[in-house]
Amino acid sequence: MSETATPAASLPDDPGTLIDPDGDRPAARSGRSRSLLRFIVKKLLTTIGLLFGVTVLTFLLVQAVPGDPSTTNLTEAAQQDPEIVAAYKAKWGLDKPLPVQYLTYLNNLLHGDLGTSQSTGNSILSDLAKYVPATIELAIPAMVLSLLISIGLGMWAAVRKDRAADHTIRAGALIGLSTPSFWLAIVALYIFFYVLGIAPNGGRLSTKFRPPQDITGMYTVDALLTGRPLVFWDALWHLALPVLVLTSLTVSILIRFVRSAMLEVLDQDYVKAAYAKGLPRFTVLRRHVLRAGLVQVVTVGGLAFASLLSGTVLIEQIYSWPGIGQYAYLAALNLDLPAIMGVGLFVALVYILVNLLIDVLYGIIDPRIRVS
Amino acid sequence: MSTGEPLLTIDGLSVSLPGPAGPVPVIKQLDLRVDAGEIVGIAGESGSGKSLTALTLLNLLPPGAVVGGSIRFDGQDLLSLDRRGWQGVRGSGISMVFQDSTAALHPMLTIGRQLTEHIRAGLGLGRAAARTRATELLDQMRIPHPDRALRAYPHQFSGGMRQRVAIAIALACRPRLLIADEPTTALDVTVQAGILALLEEQRRESGLAVLFITHDLGVLSALTRRAYIFYAGRVMESGGTADLLTAPAHPYTAALLGARPHGLSAQRTLRAIPGAPVLPDQLLPGCPFEPRCTFAEDSCRSGPPPQVPTTSGRTLACVVAPDLTGEPVVNR
Numbered sequence: 001m002s003e004t005a006t007p008a009a010s011l012p013d014d015p016g017t018l019i020d021p022d023g024d025r026p027a028a029r030s031g032r033s034r035s036l037l038r039f040i041v042k043k044l045l046t047t048i049g050l051l052f053g054v055t056v057l058t059f060l061l062v063q064a065v066p067g068d069p070s071t072t073n074l075t076e077a078a079q080q081d082p083e084i085v086a087a088y089k090a091k092w093g094l095d096k097p098l099p100v101q102y103l104t105y106l107n108n109l110l111h112g113d114l115g116t117s118q119s120t121g122n123s124i125l126s127d128l129a130k131y132v133p134a135t136i137e138l139a140i141p142a143m144v145l146s147l148l149i150s151i152g153l154g155m156w157a158a159v160r161k162d163r164a165a166d167h168t169i170r171a172g173a174l175i176g177l178s179t180p181s182f183w184l185a186i187v188a189l190y191i192f193f194y195v196l197g198i199a200p201n202g203g204r205l206s207t208k209f210r211p212p213q214d215i216t217g218m219y220t221v222d223a224l225l226t227g228r229p230l231v232f233w234d235a236l237w238h239l240a241l242p243v244l245v246l247t248s249l250t251v252s253i254l255i256r257f258v259r260s261a262m263l264e265v266l267d268q269d270y271v272k273a274a275y276a277k278g279l280p281r282f283t284v285l286r287r288h289v290l291r292a293g294l295v296q297v298v299t300v301g302g303l304a305f306a307s308l309l310s311g312t313v314l315i316e317q318i319y320s321w322p323g324i325g326q327y328a329y330l331a332a333l334n335l336d337l338p339a340i341m342g343v344g345l346f347v348a349l350v351y352i353l354v355n356l357l358i359d360v361l362y363g364i365i366d367p368r369i370r371v372s
Numbered sequence: 373m374s375t376g377e378p379l380l381t382i383d384g385l386s387v388s389l390p391g392p393a394g395p396v397p398v399i400k401q402l403d404l405r406v407d408a409g410e411i412v413g414i415a416g417e418s419g420s421g422k423s424l425t426a427l428t429l430l431n432l433l434p435p436g437a438v439v440g441g442s443i444r445f446d447g448q449d450l451l452s453l454d455r456r457g458w459q460g461v462r463g464s465g466i467s468m469v470f471q472d473s474t475a476a477l478h479p480m481l482t483i484g485r486q487l488t489e490h491i492r493a494g495l496g497l498g499r500a501a502a503r504t505r506a507t508e509l510l511d512q513m514r515i516p517h518p519d520r521a522l523r524a525y526p527h528q529f530s531g532g533m534r535q536r537v538a539i540a541i542a543l544a545c546r547p548r549l550l551i552a553d554e555p556t557t558a559l560d561v562t563v564q565a566g567i568l569a570l571l572e573e574q575r576r577e578s579g580l581a582v583l584f585i586t587h588d589l590g591v592l593s594a595l596t597r598r599a600y601i602f603y604a605g606r607v608m609e610s611g612g613t614a615d616l617l618t619a620p621a622h623p624y625t626a627a628l629l630g631a632r633p634h635g636l637s638a639q640r641t642l643r644a645i646p647g648a649p650v651l652p653d654q655l656l657p658g659c660p661f662e663p664r665c666t667f668a669e670d671s672c673r674s675g676p677p678p679q680v681p682t683t684s685g686r687t688l689a690c691v692v693a694p695d696l697t698g699e700p701v702v703n704r
C-alpha cells in the first residue's frame with residue numbers, strides 16, 4: 001500500500017544525493033515524531049466522517065428489521081388497545097417520520113444519550129458501561145496471550161519450514177481452527193470444572209465475594225486498585241477458562257498468517273545481508289525478521305482483537321459471562337431497538353478504533369508508511 | 373597469510389539444491405582462487421551459478437542444499453565450521469554486497485542501526501566508538517553529512533547512495549574478502565563508475581580482496597585482472613581478464629563476446645548464441661555448452677571436459693578449443 005519511495009522528511013542541503021521533492025525538511029530527529037503525530041491526526045479526522053456514516057447505517061439497519069417493537073414489548077392485552085399502542089409509540093418517538101427520528105437520534109447521540117433500553121429500562125450508555133468492561137477483561141488477556149503464542153510458534157514454524165516442528169505447529173493450528181469454539185468451551189468446562197474440579201463453573205466472581213468498587217468495571221483491575229488481593233485472584237481464576245478458549249481460537253487463526261509473513265521476510269535479501277554481517281541468528285530473527293513480519297501480523301491481529309472486543313455470544317453464554325455478547329443476544333431476543341443500535345454503534349466504534357490503532361502501529365513499525 | 377597461500381581457495385566445489393525430483397546439481401567441480409588484495413571477476417549468464425557460489429562462501433544457501441569439495445579461507449576450512457564458526461567468518465572475514473540495495477537494506481531500520489549493530493560485536497567497540505567508526509565509513513564512501521545519514525532510513529537515499537551505504541556496512545568489520553554480487557547492475561553508468569572506483573580504492577588502501585560477480589564484460593575488464601567465465605555451474609575458462617576478453621579460447625567465452633575464437637579462420641563468424649542455457653536438472657553427460665556450440669564434436673558428448681591449464685596461464689574446459697584455436701595446452 002505504500003511502496004512509494006518519496007520521502008517527506010528528507011535530509012537537508014544535499015539535493016544532488018538525496019531525493020527531496022517536497023522541500024519539507026525538518027531536522028531528522030524531531031522529524032520522526034512530528035511526522036508520526038501528523039499522521040495520527042490525519043487518521044483521526046477521517047475517523048469522524050466514518051463514525052457519522054456508521055450512525056446512518058445502524059439507524060437504517062434497525063429500521064429494516066421486520067418486527068414492531070410495540071408487539072414485542074407490550075403485553076397481549078395492551079396490544080389490543082390502540083390507545084396504549086399509540087401512547088407507546090409516542091413515548092419512543094416511533095410515530096414520527098424516519099428522517100425526524102434519525103435527527104432526534106443523532107442529536108441525542110451528540111449529547112451522549114444513546115436512548116433507553118426497552119427491556120432493562122436503563123439508559124443504553126449505563127448498560128454498555130456495565131457489560132463492555134466484562135468483555136474487555138476477556139479480550140485483552142486473550143489478545144496478549146494469542147499474540148505471544150502465535151508469533152512465537154509462527155516464527156518457529158517458519159524457521160523450521162517443512163521439518164517436524166513446522167508440521168506439528170501447522171497441524172495443531174488446523175485442528176484448533178476446525179474445532180467449534182462453543183464445543184471447546186463446553187469440553188473445557190466439563191474437564192476442568194466437572195471432572196477435575198479446579199475451575200469455576202462460570203461467572204466473574206465467586207458468590208462469597210462482593211464485586212470490587214466499580215472504577216474500570218474490570219474486576220481484576222478494580223480489585224487491585226482497591227487493594228483486595230483475594231478478589232483479584234478469584235476474578236483471575238474465573239477468567240482463566242474463557243480466556244484460554246478465546247486464545248486457542250485466536251492463535252489458530254493468527255499462526256498461519258504469522259508463519260507466512262515470516263516466511264516471506266526470511267526470503268528477503270536484507271535477512272541474508274543481516275546474516276552476512278555476522279549477526280547471531282537470534283538477533284537477526286528478533287531485530288530484522290520480526291519487525292518486518294509484524295507489519296502483516298498487525299492487520300490480522302487487529303481484526304482478531306476487534307472481534308474479541310465485540311464479544312462472543314456463545315462463549316459468554318457458556319461461561320455465564322455478562323459481557324457485550326450476552327447483552328447483544330438479549331437485546332436481539334427482545335427486539336430492543338435502542339439497545340441493538342447501541343451495540344451496533346459500539347461494535348462499529350471498536351472496529352474504527354482498532355483500525356486507527358493498526359494504522360498508527362504501521363506508522364511506528366514502518367517509516368515509509370508515515371510519509372505517504 | 374605469509375605462507376603465500378591464497379586468501380581463498382575453492383577446490384572441487386559442488387552444490388546441489390533440493391528439487392521436486394531429488395537434488396539438482398547447480399555447481400559442479402568448481403575450482404577458484406582469490407589472492408589477498410586482488411580483485412577477481414566471475415562472469416556468466418544468469419543461472420550460471422555465480423550468485424550461488426557467493427552464497428556458498430557465506431553459508432547462506434537455502435536449507436537442504438548439499439555442498440561438497442573444499443573451501444579454504446585464510447587458513448580455515450570453511451565447510452567444517454559450525455554455526456558459531458560461520459558467525460566469526462561472516463562480516464569480519466568475508467562479507468557481501470548484494471545486487472539490489474533496496475532489497476538488501478532493511479527498510480524499517482535506520483542506516484545508523486544497520487551500520488553499527490555488527491560493528492559493536494565484530495570489532496568489540498562500545499556504542500560511541502561504533503558510531504564514530506560508522507561516521508568514518510560513510511565519509512570514506514563519500515556520503516555527505518554522515519551524521520545525518522546515520523539517522524535516516526534507506527528509502528531517503530538514491531540508489532547509488534544506498535549501494536554506498538551497503539558497501540559501508542559490508543566493510544564495517546574490516547573483512548579481508550568482499551563478495552560483490554552485481555553491485556552496479558541496478559545503477560546507471562556514471563553512478564556505477566563511482567562505485568567501482570570506491571572498490572578499487574579500498575583494495576589499494578586496505579588490501580581488500582574482492583570477488584566481483586557481473587554479467588557485464590565491460591565492468592569485468594575495467595575492474596579485474598583475473599576472471600572466471602561461468603556456464604551452467606562450471607568454469608568454462610579462466611585466466612587474465614585482458615587475455616580472456618581480447619583472445620577468448622573457449623567457444624563459450626567467444627560467444628559471450630559475440631566474436632570468434634582467436635586463431636580461427638575469418639569465415640566462421642558467431643553472433644547471438646543459439647538456443648537457451650541448459651537448466652540445472654537437464655543432465656548432460658558431456659560439456660554443458662555442447663548443444664549450443666557451433667564447434668561441437670562427438671567427443672564433446674562423451675564426458676565433461678577436463679580443466680586443462682594452457683601455456684598462456686589460463687585454464688580451459690573444452691575438448692576442441694586447443695586444436696581449434698591453437699591454444700597450447702600444458703602437459704598434454
